[in-house]
Amino acid sequence: MNIALLLQMAADTDPGRIALVCDGRRWSYGALQAAARGAAANIVAGGCAHVALLDESSEAAPIALFGAALAGVPYVPLNYRLADTDLAALLQRIAPACVIGDIDRVQRLDPEGGHTCLGRDAFVAAAEAAADGASDEEREGEGIAAQIFTSGTTAAPKAALLRHSNLLGYILGTVEFCSAAEDDAQLVCVPPYHIAGISALLSSIYAMRRLVLLPAFDPDDWLELVATEKVTNAFLVPTMLARIIERIDAGAPAALDSLQAIAYGGGRMPLELIRRALDLFPTASFTNAYGLTETSSTIALLGPEEHRLAQTSDDPAVRARLGSVGRPLPTVELEIRDEEGRPLSAGERGEIYVRGEQVSGEYRERSALDAEGWFPTRDAGWLDEEGYLFLTGRADDVIVRGGENISPGEIEDVLMTHPAIVDAAAVGVPSVEWGEAVGVAVVVKPGPETPGDEELRALVKDRLRSSRVPERIVRLQALPYNEMGKLLRRKVREVF
Amino acid sequence: MKPGTRLKSAVCDTEVMVIRGGDGAIECGGAPMAEDKPAAGGEPAAEFAGGTLMGKRYVDEAGTIELLCVKPGKGSLSVDGAALRTKDAKTLPSSD
Numbered sequence: 361m362n363i364a365l366l367l368q369m370a371a372d373t374d375p376g377r378i379a380l381v382c383d384g385r386r387w388s389y390g391a392l393q394a395a396a397r398g399a400a401a402n403i404v405a406g407g408c409a410h411v412a413l414l415d416e417s418s419e420a421a422p423i424a425l426f427g428a429a430l431a432g433v434p435y436v437p438l439n440y441r442l443a444d445t446d447l448a449a450l451l452q453r454i455a456p457a458c459v460i461g462d463i464d465r466v467q468r469l470d471p472e473g474g475h476t477c478l479g480r481d482a483f484v485a486a487a488e489a490a491a492d493g494a495s496d497e498e499r500e501g502e503g504i505a506a507q508i509f510t511s512g513t514t515a516a517p518k519a520a521l522l523r524h525s526n527l528l529g530y531i532l533g534t535v536e537f538c539s540a541a542e543d544d545a546q547l548v549c550v551p552p553y554h555i556a557g558i559s560a561l562l563s564s565i566y567a568m569r570r571l572v573l574l575p576a577f578d579p580d581d582w583l584e585l586v587a588t589e590k591v592t593n594a595f596l597v598p599t600m601l602a603r604i605i606e607r608i609d610a611g612a613p614a615a616l617d618s619l620q621a622i623a624y625g626g627g628r629m630p631l632e633l634i635r636r637a638l639d640l641f642p643t644a645s646f647t648n649a650y651g652l653t654e655t656s657s658t659i660a661l662l663g664p665e666e667h668r669l670a671q672t673s674d675d676p677a678v679r680a681r682l683g684s685v686g687r688p689l690p691t692v693e694l695e696i697r698d699e700e701g702r703p704l705s706a707g708e709r710g711e712i713y714v715r716g717e718q719v720s721g722e723y724r725e726r727s728a729l730d731a732e733g734w735f736p737t738r739d740a741g742w743l744d745e746e747g748y749l750f751l752t753g754r755a756d757d758v759i760v761r762g763g764e765n766i767s768p769g770e771i772e773d774v775l776m777t778h779p780a781i782v783d784a785a786a787v788g789v790p791s792v793e794w795g796e797a798v799g800v801a802v803v804v805k806p807g808p809e810t811p812g813d814e815e816l817r818a819l820v821k822d823r824l825r826s827s828r829v830p831e832r833i834v835r836l837q838a839l840p841y842n843e844m845g846k847l848l849r850r851k852v853r854e855v856f
Numbered sequence: 857m858k859p860g861t862r863l864k865s866a867v868c869d870t871e872v873m874v875i876r877g878g879d880g881a882i883e884c885g886g887a888p889m890a891e892d893k894p895a896a897g898g899e900p901a902a903e904f905a906g907g908t909l910m911g912k913r914y915v916d917e918a919g920t921i922e923l924l925c926v927k928p929g930k931g932s933l934s935v936d937g938a939a940l941r942t943k944d945a946k947t948l949p950s951s952d
Binding site for chain 1 (some may be wrong): 859860873910911912913914922926927946947948949950951952
């Protein structure tokens with residue numbers, strides 16, 4: 361099995377159709393397929409262990425992804441926003457690699473790595489030049505299509521491995537071949553090193569939906585591309601959606617009539633934000649996707665009808681589902697389990713376990729799958745009676761106070777109900793008496809209604825119980841997030 | 857039959873990839889398929905001439921064998937003489 365098949369099928373079906381638009385350049389499926397074949401020939405000739413991309417989104421990403429796939433070498437998109445020391449460590453872990461993108465940085469950070477470095481344009485030109493006469497042969501290699509370093513919000517980045525069988529299982533199970541209309545266009549603005557960046561390439565190519573790449577997210581550029589390319593589908597992380605809405609509210613030009621579907625994921629979506637978006641885009645369908653790098657992207661989703669239903673229903677349980685991530689895909693199994701690994705019933709909080717073809721759960725160092733193939737996601741959550749999944753945070757973020765497990769989410773939700781609290785994070789802080797106690801970092805609106813510590817403690821005590829009452833409260837200007845809108849709890853812990 | 861194996865029709869252009877393998881001879885147009893295009897040639901048998909569709913998945917009644925059509929043709933698919941049917945796609949909204 362090889363993911364190169366997806367592009368091959370699209371190119372066989374309609375080689376002249378436009379597959380990708382980036383910085384004004386257009387690539388047909390046939391041209392993309394030829395470049396991937398040429399890239400594969402160059403990669404095989406170069407004899408490297410990995411094909412890495414250290415660059416923003418461009419045509420080089422799919423050419424490297426499919427070229428590496430044909431060559432049987434893992435594709436490793438690297439986070440160009442990492443600090444030098446962190447990036448140097450990753451470069452050493454993948455040496456010797458063919459690295460595409462920021463050549464100077466690679467040579468400066470890992471001069472002894474034996475890497476073959478190519479700038480974006482040089483890589484693409486060499487791939488096109490080698491296309492003629494390059495073979496269609498698919499090499500198997502280790503069967504690994506992509507190696508993605510996890511973001512490392514809690515620990516050192518892990519090298520998650522996605523096999524061809526995982527990614528193909530995901531795409532074949534969730535996308536109908538050539539199902540997109542000829543005018544459909546998908547705007548991709550997530551960085552290429554994120555799993556959503558890879559799954560967007562794969563699913564759009566298989567659906568034969570034109571890819572419109574935005575190399576680096578900017579709300580005004582996003583709005584302009586939607587208008588000029590008549591974009592029909594888009595994926596956003598919540599912080600991006602918030603910034604787009606801010607610009608629309610500020611009067612930025614927005615011609616959004618073509619937009620039919622917006623999918624979002626990758627972080628917690630504030631309820632007020634999604635409600636606002638539903639009102640602002642009354643004809644667009646919204647889909648909330650939940651997934652992890654280790655699961656080849658989406659494992660649960662809340663579809664468009666469920667969004668509108670939750671927005672308009674009088675039933676509190678149905679309304680609450682707007683805060684859920686929907687139901688598991690029909691192609692995966694999902695369970696909530698307690699600390700001993702026993703399955704829990706509806707309404708009980710525990711750790712999310714998942715199993716299915718798309719679930720890798722495998723790292724370069726070890727596999728996290730249990731004997732029956734279940735992957736413990738380390739995400740905490742619960743299912744309602746109808747099977748809707750609610751996330752409550754990372755299992756590793758649970759605060760253990762005197763033997764009692766406390767989910768940061770429940771405290772944060774209560775604090776956020778205070779009109780003067782803009783943002784809140786609860787973390788475990790060392791406590792002589794309890795081992796760990798609750799510490800909260802809050803961002804407070806300036807003004808006369810600024811609540812004192814006692815008011816916040818009383819709020820938590822009234823709504824929850826005394827064990828949840830924060831022992832320590834600090835006020836920050838802003839909470840630390842990474843560029844994908846993920847809260848960096850390890851940094852929050854450092855302020856206590 | 858190992859998943860990922862590509863099989864070609866002896867009587868038309870059809871090519872499939874095995875998603876899930878099982879026992880039994882995989883046929884197209886009534887003639888056995890093979891990794892290298894079988895030399896048999898000829899036309900699809902009348903009862904297996906419905907054609908294959910690009911990108912469709914085909915399964916047997918028991919659901920043990922699943923094939924993906926990666927090149928369409930005039931023949932239709934069967935295992936040991938029993939016709940395969942297309943697997944109904946689960947319509948999911950795009951989430952990427």
